[in-house]
Amino acid sequence: MSAHMTPEQFRVHGHQVVDWIADYYERIESLPVLSQAEPGAVRAALPAEPPEQGEPFDAVLRDLDEVILPGITHWQHPSFFAYFPANASGPAILGDLLASGLGVQGMLWATSPAATELETHVLDWLASLFDLPAAFRGNGVIQHTASDAALVALVAALHRVSGGSTEHNGVHSGQFAVYTSAQTHSSVEKACRVAGLGADALRKIDIDPATQAARSEHLRALVEADVAAGIHPALVVASVGATGTGAVDPTRELAVIAREHGAWLHVDAAWAGVATICPELRWLNYGVELADSYCTNPHKWLLTNFDCDAFWVADRGALIGALSILPEFLRNAATDSGEVIDYRDWHVPLGRRFRALKLWTVIRWYGAEGLREHIRGHVALAQEFASWVAADDRFELVAPHPLALVTFRLREGDDATRALMDRVNASGKLYLTHTVVNGAVALRMAIGSPQTQRRHVQAAWAALSAT
Ligand code: PLP
Numbered sequence: 286m287s288a289h290m291t292p293e294q295f296r297v298h299g300h301q302v303v304d305w306i307a308d309y310y311e312r313i314e315s316l317p318v319l320s321q322a323e324p325g326a327v328r329a330a331l332p333a334e335p336p337e338q339g340e341p342f343d344a345v346l347r348d349l350d351e352v353i354l355p356g357i358t359h360w361q362h363p364s365f366f367a368y369f370p371a372n373a374s375g376p377a378i379l380g381d382l383l384a385s386g387l388g389v390q391g392m393l394w395a396t397s398p399a400a401t402e403l404e405t406h407v408l409d410w411l412a413s414l415f416d417l418p419a420a421f422r423g424n425g426v427i428q429h430t431a432s433d434a435a436l437v438a439l440v441a442a443l444h445r446v447s448g449g450s451t452e453h454n455g456v457h458s459g460q461f462a463v464y465t466s467a468q469t470h471s472s473v474e475k476a477c478r479v480a481g482l483g484a485d486a487l488r489k490i491d492i493d494p495a496t497q498a499a500r501s502e503h504l505r506a507l508v509e510a511d512v513a514a515g516i517h518p519a520l521v522v523a524s525v526g527a528t529g530t531g532a533v534d535p536t537r538e539l540a541v542i543a544r545e546h547g548a549w550l551h552v553d554a555a556w557a558g559v560a561t562i563c564p565e566l567r568w569l570n571y572g573v574e575l576a577d578s579y580c581t582n583p584h585k586w587l588l589t590n591f592d593c594d595a596f597w598v599a600d601r602g603a604l605i606g607a608l609s610i611l612p613e614f615l616r617n618a619a620t621d622s623g624e625v626i627d628y629r630d631w632h633v634p635l636g637r638r639f640r641a642l643k644l645w646t647v648i649r650w651y652g653a654e655g656l657r658e659h660i661r662g663h664v665a666l667a668q669e670f671a672s673w674v675a676a677d678d679r680f681e682l683v684a685p686h687p688l689a690l691v692t693f694r695l696r697e698g699d700d701a702t703r704a705l706m707d708r709v710n711a712s713g714k715l716y717l718t719h720t721v722v723n724g725a726v727a728l729r730m731a732i733g734s735p736q737t738q739r740r741h742v743q744a745a746w747a748a749l750s751a752t
Contacts (some may be wrong), residue, residue, distance in 0.1 A: 289341075292562075301342070302346075310736075318358065318364050319358050319716045320356050321713065349371050352364060362688035365715075365716050367717050369733065370586055370734055372584065374647060374650075376649070378590060379668060384643065392627070393619070393620060395619045406641075407648060411555065412425060414653055415570070416567055416674060421597035423601075426628055427644070428596045429580075429582070429632075431470070431472060434594050436476040437551060438520065439463065439473075439549075439603060440604075440605070441608075443482075444603045444604075459486075461516065463487050463521075465524070466491075466532070468498075495685075504521065505537075512546060521696060523551070525569050531685075536572030537575060546623075550575060555581060557672050558579075558580070562656050563660055577598065587656060587660075589644055605631065608632070663689035664688055671733070673750075688731055689729040690730070692730075692751065693728055693730070694727045706719055
C-alpha cells in the first residue's frame with residue numbers, strides 16, 4: 286500500500302465517512318446521551334504502541350464504532366440538555382470538510398486572500414443579522430472560542446489603558462483591574478491569569494438576586510475604590526446570557542461607567558448573542574453601541590460546528606497594536622500596502638484555519654429565516670417546559686428564562702435536587718447539568734440541539750417529574 290491516500294482511495298473512504306456520519310445522525314436517538322465509559326476504558330482498548338505499518342481505513346472505522354463511540358457523550362443527541370448546546374449541522378460539517386480539503390493556513394491576507402475576505406464578509410453578514418453597531422462592520426474576526434475573545438479583549442484593553450505601549454501589556458500585576466459579575470464565565474478569570482495580571486486583578490460585581498444580573502452601582506463603587514488606590518480600571522465584561530442562569534447584565538449602565546474611567550467594555554454573549562437574529566430578541570443588544578468589543582459563538586446555538594467564536598471590535602487599533610509583530614519572514618507587498626487585513630494580528634496564534642467557510646455554508650443553506658426558526662423553536666420549547674415546572678408544587682423556577690435555558694430546583698433542597706439529576710443522567714435517556722443560584726443547587730435545562738423536538742422535552746419532563 287502506498288503511503289499516501291490516492292484521490293481515488295480518498296473518494297471511496299470519503300463516501301464511507303459521510304455515510305457513517307449520516308447513519309450516526311439517523312440512529313443517535315437510540316444511543317445513551319451520556320457516555321457510560323469508566324475512566325481509562327478507552328485507553329485500555331487502544332494498542333499501547335502506534336502501528337509500524339499503515340492500516341486499512343476500514344480498520345479505523347471499525348475501531349470508531351467499537352472503541353471510540355462508547356466513550357462519546359452525544360452532544361447532538363435530541364435529549365442533550367447539559368451546559369450550552371454545541372450545534373453541528375450538515376452544511377457546517379461539509380463547510381469544515383471543504384476547509385480541511387483546501388488545507389489553507391490563512392495567517393496573512395497574502396496566504397489566501399479568499400480566506401481573509403470571506404471571513405470579514407460573513408462577519409459583516411452576521412453583524413447585520415444581529416443588528417450590531419455600524420462601528421463593528423469590517424472589524425470582525427473568528428476566534429477559536431469566547432475564552433480567546435476575552436483574552437484578546439483584555440490584551441487590547443491593557444494596550445489602550447497603558448497609552449498604547451506594548452511594554453505594558455499585562456506585565457504590571459497590581460496596577461490594573463478587571464470587573465465582571467459573579468455570574469460571568471470563568472474564562473475572564475483565566476484571561477487575567479494568562480495576561481499576567483493574576484486572578485487578584487478580578488473584581489466581582491454583586492448581582493441582583495432576582496435577575497442574577499450585575500448591579501451597576503456596585504461596579505461604580507468598585508471602580509472608584511480602585512481609582513482612589515491608584516489602580517487603573519482596564520476592562521469591564523458584561524455578560525449577555527451568563528452561563529449559570531442566562532442572566533443578562535445591563536450593558537449600557539456598565540459601559541457608561543467603564544467609559545467614564547477609560548476602561549474597555551467587552552460583551553460576552555457567547556451563548557445568547559446569536560438569538561438577536563430574531564428581532565423580538567434584540568433587547569439583548571441594549572447598550573452594545575457603547576461596547577469596545579463583543580463576542581458570540583455560532584458554535585453554540587447557530588448550527589456551526591465547534592470552533593467558531595465571532596468577535597468584533599469597534600476600533601481595531603488597540604487590538605492590532607497589542608498583537609502585531611512583523612518579523613522579516615512575514616513581510617509581503619500586500620501587508621506593506623496597509624490595504625489588507627492580516628488576521629494573524631487579531632488573535633494569539635499565528636496560523637489559522639479557514640473557519641469562515643463553515644459559517645458561509647451555514648448561512649447560505651439556512652438563510653436568515655431558517656436560522657430564526659431554529660432559535661425560535663428552542664425558545665418556545667423552553668417556555669413550555671418552564672410552564673410545566675411552574676405548575677408542579679414540588680419544583681420551583683429560580684431565575685428568569687426569556688431564552689432557551691430554564692433553571693429550576695426541587696423545593697425539598699440541594700441533596701434531593703442533585704440526586705434527581707444524577708438519577709436521570711444515569712438513565713442515559715437525557716443529560717442535564719447544574720449550577721448554584723443564590724447559594725442553592727439548581728438544575729439547568731438548556732434546549733438547543735438541532736434534533737430536539739417537543740416530544741424530547743416532554744419526555745425529559747416526564748422523566749424528571751417521575752424520578
Ligand atoms: N462565556 C459564556 C457566557 C459561556 O457560556 C461560555 C461557555 O459556555 C464561555 C464564555 C466559554 O466558551 P468557549 O468554550 O467558547 O470559550
